[in-house]
Amino acid sequence: MSTPQNTIAIVYDYDQTLSPSYMQDEVVFPVFGIDGAKFWQRCSELVRDGGYDNELAYMKVLLDTLGMDRPTNDELRSLGGKLNFYKGLPEMFEEFQNGLLSAEHVANGITVEHYIISSGMKVLIEGSRLAKYVRAIFGCEFAEDDQGRITFPKRVISHTQKTQFLFRINKGMLDMSQDVNDHMDPEIRPIPFPNMIYIGDGPTDVPCFTVMKRNGGQAIAVYNPDDPQRLGFKKCYQLSAHADRVKHIAPADYRPNTHLRMLLEQMVEETADRIVAVRKEAIETGTVRAPKH
Numbered sequence: 001m002s003t004p005q006n007t008i009a010i011v012y013d014y015d016q017t018l019s020p021s022y023m024q025d026e027v028v029f030p031v032f033g034i035d036g037a038k039f040w041q042r043c044s045e046l047v048r049d050g051g052y053d054n055e056l057a058y059m060k061v062l063l064d065t066l067g068m069d070r071p072t073n074d075e076l077r078s079l080g081g082k083l084n085f086y087k088g089l090p091e092m093f094e095e096f097q098n099g100l101l102s103a104e105h106v107a108n109g110i111t112v113e114h115y116i117i118s119s120g121m122k123v124l125i126e127g128s129r130l131a132k133y134v135r136a137i138f139g140c141e142f143a144e145d146d147q148g149r150i151t152f153p154k155r156v157i158s159h160t161q162k163t164q165f166l167f168r169i170n171k172g173m174l175d176m177s178q179d180v181n182d183h184m185d186p187e188i189r190p191i192p193f194p195n196m197i198y199i200g201d202g203p204t205d206v207p208c209f210t211v212m213k214r215n216g217g218q219a220i221a222v223y224n225p226d227d228p229q230r231l232g233f234k235k236c237y238q239l240s241a242h243a244d245r246v247k248h249i250a251p252a253d254y255r256p257n258t259h260l261r262m263l264l265e266q267m268v269e270e271t272a273d274r275i276v277a278v279r280k281e282a283i284e285t286g287t288v289r290a291p292k293h
Contacts (some may be wrong), residue, residue, distance in 0.1 A: 002187040006279075008271050009169050009196045010264065013120035013162075013208075014125060014139070016232065017252065018203040019085050020224050023120045024058070027079040034065055055119050055140055059153045063142075071143060073123050080127025086224075088254030088261065093133035095256070100265065105272040108279060112268060113191075117165045119157050119204070136174045138165045154219045159204035164213045169196065193217040195232040195275070197267050201252070202235040209245045218247075218267050222260060225251035 015022050025036050039061060046057040063070065094112060101110055113135040116125055122139030125131060140157055142150035155176075157165070167173075168180050172190035186192065193215035198208050201222055212219045222241050223232030236249040250260035 003190055004109065005187075005190065005192055005195065006108065006275055007191050007195060008110065008112045008268055008275075009115055009135075009191045010112065010268075011115045011117060011166065011169060011196060011198045011208075013200040013205055014116055014120050016224065017199055017205075018089060018116070018130065020226070020252070021084065023080075023083060023124045024062070024192070026084065027082045027124065028062075028076070028121075031079060032066060032069065032071075039065065045179075049134060053158055055156045056153060059140060059142070059156065062089055063150065066150075070151070072148040073144060073150060074148075076121065076123045076150070077127035078129075080124040081129065083124065083128045083130075085130070086252045086254055088256075088258070090129045090133060092254040092261065093130065097133075100268060101272055102269075104276060108276050110272050110275055115165075115169055117157070117162045117208070119162070120158060121154075136169070138162075138168075160207050162205075163207045166196070166198070166208060166211050167194075195271055197264065197271075201232060201262075201264050202239070206239070206245050208245075209239070213245070218271075220248045220250055220260065220263055221246045222250055222252040225253060 012018055019026070024039075028034070029036050042061045043054070043057040046052040046060065046271040047054055050057075052060070094111060100112060114133055116130070116134055116137045116139070117279040118125060118137075118139040120139055122137055122141050125137050125139060131137065140153065140158060141155040143152045145151040155168065164180055170189050170191055170193060171180060171184050173180050179224045193212065194217060196212065197219060198205075198219045199210045199222060200208060200219070205221070208219070209219045211217070221236040223236045227233070236246075239245040240247065248263055250263055251258065253260055255261060
């Protein structure tokens with residue numbers, strides 16, 4: 001038995017995609033008096049000289065730096081409320097709740113869901129103003145000791161592992177206890193890839209861009225329009241013009257009538273129209289006409 005497949009998923013990276021700042025720099029380092037430049041230098045040394053994965057390096061350096069002053073996950077979650085975003089956020093999520101879909105789309109049961117997949121700290125995003133609009137957040141996590149303080153990496157999501165969570169969304173396996181590698185026929189997957197839009201900012205999103213392209217999904221690479229050195233733009237341009245990783249690039253400005261906002265709205269509209277057309281065709285071809293008397 002097939003699944004309705006009438007949900008459209010917009011999936012976002014976090015750092016440099018939804019926010020111009022790295023979440024640790026913005027809300028963790030100031031509270032605990034951490035020197036950001038020295039912190040990231042130490043991370044780079046672990047990656048370069050110690051063979052660490054980038055995400056494990058920052059999680060280790062954070063634990064080492066905090067020492068006995070390690071906070072609880074609840075304390076970190078409260079810091080997430082101070083996170084700031086690109087222009088138009090979180091307002092866009094509010095505006096997308098009504099008015100994004102037409103009356104016909106809604107009548108056909110079509111819905112739009114938002115997801116975040118980040119190599120940053122899940123707990124900070126959970127405490128942010130975006131969280132209430134998002135169906136699921138995937139990110140790096142810390143376990144806690146007997147006193148409730150963060151003590152060890154519980155889950156690490158590298159840029160290559162992020163693709164696993166695209167398949168979790170695709171299969172509706174949002175519970176981490178579910179094995180995403182279990183076989184599931186395409187017709188019963190709740191959100192097929194052609195119903196998905198992925199938004200990322202650069203080379204670390206290439207694995208996700210590739211999965212989307214190979215499976216019929218859509219993707220947008222975004223860059224900080226206020227960067228005078230245009231580093232983000234150059235990365236996105238390279239991904240689009242030379243590497244053929246992504247079709248669309250846009251400034252990370254989520255306000256109405258911006259290039260990015262219009263791209264998103266058009267993609268959602270066309271996807272919803274296709275879902276309605278497929279449903280109508282299925283009804284017409286599946287209907288047996290009554291015999292004439």
